[in-house]
Every structure is written in C-alpha cells, then in structure tokens.
Amino acid sequence: MTRFSSAKCCLEISDLSLAYDGKPALRKLSLQVPRHRVTAFIGPSGCGKSTLLRAINRLHDLNESVTQQGCIRLEGEDIHAPYLEVAELRRRVGMVFQTPNPFPMSIYENVAFGLRLQGRLPKRKRDDIVEWALESAALWHEVKDRLHSSAWSLSGGQQQRLVIARTLAVQPDVLLLDEPASALDPISTLKIEELIRNLKSQLTLVLVTHNMQQAARVSDYTAFLQAGELVEHGPTDSVFTNPRLQRTENYITGRLA
Numbered sequence: 001m002t003r004f005s006s007a008k009c010c011l012e013i014s015d016l017s018l019a020y021d022g023k024p025a026l027r028k029l030s031l032q033v034p035r036h037r038v039t040a041f042i043g044p045s046g047c048g049k050s051t052l053l054r055a056i057n058r059l060h061d062l063n064e065s066v067t068q069q070g071c072i073r074l075e076g077e078d079i080h081a082p083y084l085e086v087a088e089l090r091r092r093v094g095m096v097f098q099t100p101n102p103f104p105m106s107i108y109e110n111v112a113f114g115l116r117l118q119g120r121l122p123k124r125k126r127d128d129i130v131e132w133a134l135e136s137a138a139l140w141h142e143v144k145d146r147l148h149s150s151a152w153s154l155s156g157g158q159q160q161r162l163v164i165a166r167t168l169a170v171q172p173d174v175l176l177l178d179e180p181a182s183a184l185d186p187i188s189t190l191k192i193e194e195l196i197r198n199l200k201s202q203l204t205l206v207l208v209t210h211n212m213q214q215a216a217r218v219s220d221y222t223a224f225l226q227a228g229e230l231v232e233h234g235p236t237d238s239v240f241t242n243p244r245l246q247r248t249e250n251y252i253t254g255r256l257a
C-alpha cells in the first residue's frame, strides 16, 4: 500500500472489516487517500467497492444487519467520534450515486438545498454560492437562464452535474463518486471525467468505477479490491502499466471478471 505523510493524507482507513448478516464484505482493509487527488476503487463486481465508499459516509449506520470493526479517519478525526455529528460528516464528505437524483424542485433550489439546511443566508450571498457551485460543476452556462425550471427538465448528464453542484455548495472536503457516469452517454461521461479532473484543485475525490479506461484517465491513485481485501494500491500509472501482482494484471487486462 502506498502511504502518505499526515500533511498529504486526507482519509485513513485502518483494518476496516464489515459484514452484512455476518457475511464479510470487507476484510481488515487499510488504505490512505491523499488530499487533492483522485483515488479510484476498482475490482470485480461484489468485491466491496460501494460498501467501502458507503462506510466513509457512515451510510451503514442505520442498517442493523451491518457489523463493522476498524477505524476511518478524516483529516485525523475518527468519523465515529461521539462529538462528530453525522450530518456534519456528510457535509464534509459528499456523495454522488450512479443514478442522478435531483430533488423535485427547481435547479436553483436543488443547489441551495444544503445551504438552507445550514441556516439563513442573505439572498445575495446564497445566489453567489449557487452560481459558484454551478460554475464549479461546469453547468452554469447551460442553466443560468433557466434557474427556476424544474431540475427534472435537464438531461441525465446535466442532472448528474447538478447533483455534483448541490454537493459542492456546502463546501465538502471530500467527494465520493459511486460510478457517477455509468448511466450516461459517452459525451456526458467525458464531461463528468473532465469535471472530476478539474475539481481536485478544490477537494479530494474518490471514484468507484468499472471502467478501466476511466480509472486510467482520471485517477492519480488506484486501489484494486478483490473479495473485500485490498490487493494493490499505488499511483495509477504504475498499477496500470506495471502492476506488482498477477491478480491485478489479470483484472486490468480483462482476464478476471
């Protein structure tokens, strides 16, 4: 596993084990995610990529069948520390899912949603943040004249960028993306990939993807998981061009589904 100094490390996962109804999905997995970089989680279906991503956002908290051991630290803080509210964790760690899920409200209100939850802001300030978030999600120029139209009037690719803007508006430190482009057409996919590359100047990104070319195009580091274990982790160039393990090579070259 590639390690980073504490000055560069954003997320540190240590000996994380997780089971559903006693059936292991993650096994003593340790991994560091560097700040302001894109880390891709790759691996065969069912290897635990989404389970790991959801653990970082504490999305298993309400699932009574889940048992979990180990530790996840965000900027050095245990994400299960009693003083850290789960709502605050989810503000700091945003998550975007495979299928775009804009709320049934206007484009503007989708982006302003998290801001309103945080309390009252002067309208001008809120407008500025909405514009900034839509700019950051590379959507502003496409929607600036229709901010009060329904979010559902947007195309699938635009809806996914709107969801990213909604997440960015509350200024997270980390953005978790679970196959964010797998439901999109090739042009929308390229836009999302370009956006991911551009966003790393603002925050830390973790991307789950089945698409090897996508992992190679957008990520700086790659973690290869298999059967709930971390098999290989390192700079994406090395993992793809010179993997240390035969298992990794087999997966990357399509010899292991």
Ligand SMILES: Nc1ncnc2c1ncn2[C@@H]1O[C@H](COP(=O)(O)OP(=O)(O)OP(=O)(O)O)[C@@H](O)[C@H]1O
Pocket (backbone or CB within 6 Å): 020, 025, 043, 044, 045, 046, 047, 048, 049, 050, 051, 052, 210
């Ligand atoms: N809510 C759940 N309840 C029970 N088992 C689950 C649940 N979610 C996932 N699992 C199981 O945990 C294991 C890991 O699943 P997970 O969805 O994390 O894998 P994945 O690598 O993201 O797969 P895919 O690439 O197909 O999305 C699988 O065996 C899966 O069946």
